[in-house]
Amino acid sequence: MFSFRRTLAACSLLIAAGSALAQDNLNVARYDNAGLLTYPADLYAWIQTAASVGSDYNENPIDVENPGTIGVVQMEPTAYKYFMEHGEYADGTMYLLSFYRPERKSDPQLQGFVQGDLVQREIHVIDKVRYPQTAGHAFFLYRGDTTTATALNEPDNVCVACHIPEGSFDGTFSQFYPDIRARLGLTQD
Ligand code: HEC
Numbered sequence: 001m002f003s004f005r006r007t008l009a010a011c012s013l014l015i016a017a018g019s020a021l022a023q024d025n026l027n028v029a030r031y032d033n034a035g036l037l038t039y040p041a042d043l044y045a046w047i048q049t050a051a052s053v054g055s056d057y058n059e060n061p062i063d064v065e066n067p068g069t070i071g072v073v074q075m076e077p078t079a080y081k082y083f084m085e086h087g088e089y090a091d092g093t094m095y096l097l098s099f100y101r102p103e104r105k106s107d108p109q110l111q112g113f114v115q116g117d118l119v120q121r122e123i124h125v126i127d128k129v130r131y132p133q134t135a136g137h138a139f140f141l142y143r144g145d146t147t148t149a150t151a152l153n154e155p156d157n158v159c160v161a162c163h164i165p166e167g168s169f170d171g172t173f174s175q176f177y178p179d180i181r182a183r184l185g186l187t188q189d
Contacts, residue, residue: 027077036148040096045077049179050073056068069100076094088170124171134164139157139159
């Protein structure tokens with residue numbers, strides 16, 4: 001919470017009203033009647049916040065011939081705008097992490113890897129009201145080409161157990177997302 005909110009009661013009220021308005025305009029996470037999170041249809045418009053190579057969740061040392069998947073992190077654009085304005089996540093914020101197979105193309109003599117087929121899709125929803133038992137965090141794994149996924153948000157769930165203690169800001173790995181860490185004044189550590 002920002003310290004300037006404590007300076008004047010009237011000022012705090014105005015800021016709180018402003019946040020509520022911005023949150024109302026958020027294109028938040030959508031759930032079906034069974035409470036499953038619907039895979040978003042407008043991903044072409046999402047903001048890319050990071051890319052990584054070989055950060056699959058395993059302990060093996062990286063092999064340069066087979067570096068593991070290429071990970072792309074994206075954020076829903078109205079949530080991104082809210083975050084950039086306020087320096088905190090609005091309820092209903094969605095982050096997507098997509099893993100792509102690394103492909104080598106010998107023509108025209110590319111030395112590195114390019115994005116191949118999509119192999120896994122994961123969403124992290126931040127919502128303090130909906131998920132109070134995990135400090136506002138739920139994780140979703142979309143297997144194959146499924147379009148709905150159930151919340152992984154038990155306190156001992158593996159996603160929760162890594163993200164909450166290890167993510168630099170509010171359960172997210174913002175230390176690895178250049179524009180996000182710059183907004184927060186974080187380093188990569
Ligand atoms: C061992 C730690 C670890 C576990 C377990 C883990 N993650 Fe992550 N997650 C990361 C790291 C590190 C990143 C940063 C992005 C990268 O490295 O590609 C990340 C990033 C993410 C992001 C992007 C937004 C954010 O929160 O930073 C999503 C979405 C995500 N993970 C979903 C999941 C889901 C779903 C699970 C469980 C199935 C999971 N993660 C389990 C370490 C973990």
